[in-house]
Ligand code: ATP
């Protein structure tokens with residue numbers, strides 16, 4: 186199902202949600218509010234927790250903003266918190282934990298927001314309104330003053346929240362030129378909250394997209410990961426594509442919009458990809474139920490080899506030979522550019538590379554050997570490969586879809602059966618390196634590796650051989666090799 190923005194909220198519901206959430210977090214906000222007020226400082230709950238309270242979402246991570254300077258905040262937290270940390274001190278933030286609550290308190294900032302600025306102090310502000318004005322979106326620019334609980338909403342955030350729309354407090358052009366990462370954040374919040382963006386925001390994103398290039402790959406990546414792991418990634422991705430941001434941060438995605446051939450016979454790969462992503466999300470309970478970035482990103486990238494491998498055949502059909510292998514290479518490059526970890530890169534790349542393998546299974550003709558190789562090649566990505574392969578079926582032909590699903594069920598059952606018999610996941614040859622050296626009377630070296638590989642291939646083809654048969658096979662291989 187395409188992801189449309191959700192219906193409007195009623196203001197009365199919003200007010201009730203906030204009141205309920207403030208009661209739930211009362212142990213924190215009442216005590217902290219009193220402590221800061223008694224010391225002559227202002228304190229307010231701000232940003233994400235206020236927005237999410239209005240949406241009826243609860244968290245135990247609470248962000249505050251204060252007139253107190255970091256040293257003063259730190260002093261006020263000692264004696265109240267179980268632990269205090271100050272990694273964010275240069276940006277005005279002191280963090281702490283008390284029981285189940287994580288708290289971050291940041292001194293008011295003013296003027297432009299530059300989280301990478303190495304100049305602390307200079308832009309500390311002295312008013313809550315000033316602090317709210319430099320925030321990214323109106324729905325994030327609301328606060329609740331403590332201990333009195335007055336809601337501060339100078340930019341109409343409540344109305345925007347009820348309409349589920351992202352708008353900047355000031356002109357979007359100014360906001361995005363202060364910090365171009367906010368354009369990525371717009372797409373991320375669209376995906377997380379199911380919101381749309383205001384026309385002005387969309388226009389500014391489109392006009393200013395290329396400014397994103399001044400932002401570090403790591404920060405872009407972090408927003409992309411949050412977007413992909415959100416409940417409505419289609420909304421965020423569509424926004425990135427339509428504004429031209431995707432062409433800069435993930436160009437493989439818009440490149441999937443291939444023109445259809447004149448007979449409209451092959452599907453739009455881009456639309457197919459978004460559907461595969463959503464179907465992979467629907468299968469996530471197989472992976473533990475939490476949003477799984479690797480699985481989702483593999484779904485997004487599985488066909489990126491198609492544009493480059495597309496060939497029009499004379500009979501009017503289209504082919505994409507080796508788009509799995511080509512796609513895996515493209516995926517690796519993109520993930521390296523975005524500074525993903527090697528583990529994440531290896532996992533996603535492997536899934537892209539293997540996503541087609543099942544289609545050689547036909548109606549179950551694979552030998553046991555082919556099934557063993559499938560499991561072995563998938564390694565620790567096997568469960569995700571099951572998800573990707575099942576998700577990668579977007580045919581409207583229900584009978585065909587049902588047949589594919591049944592065939593895959595069958596393959597999984599075979600894997601199950603073989604696994605029980607053979608501990609497939611940890612397939613090793615019947616003899617280990619030491620035994621090989623002993624039998625052949627040789628020391629460590631290249632031959633041992635070659636012999637090991639030979640025995641592993643036999644093991645894949647025939648299942649367990651047993652030690653005696655393996656020994657015979659090894660000696661036969663060695664004799665043939667020496668002659
Ligand atoms: P999350 O649930 O992901 O933590 P959040 O709204 O708390 O959502 P954060 O990235 O933690 O988002 O930022 C906290 C608050 O700080 C935001 O709500 C917003 O008000 C402000 N903020 C963060 N980054 C920026 C930015 N780049 N520009 C302007 N304001 C920002």
Ligand code: MG
Nearest residue numbers: 233234246248
């Ligand atoms: Mg936050």
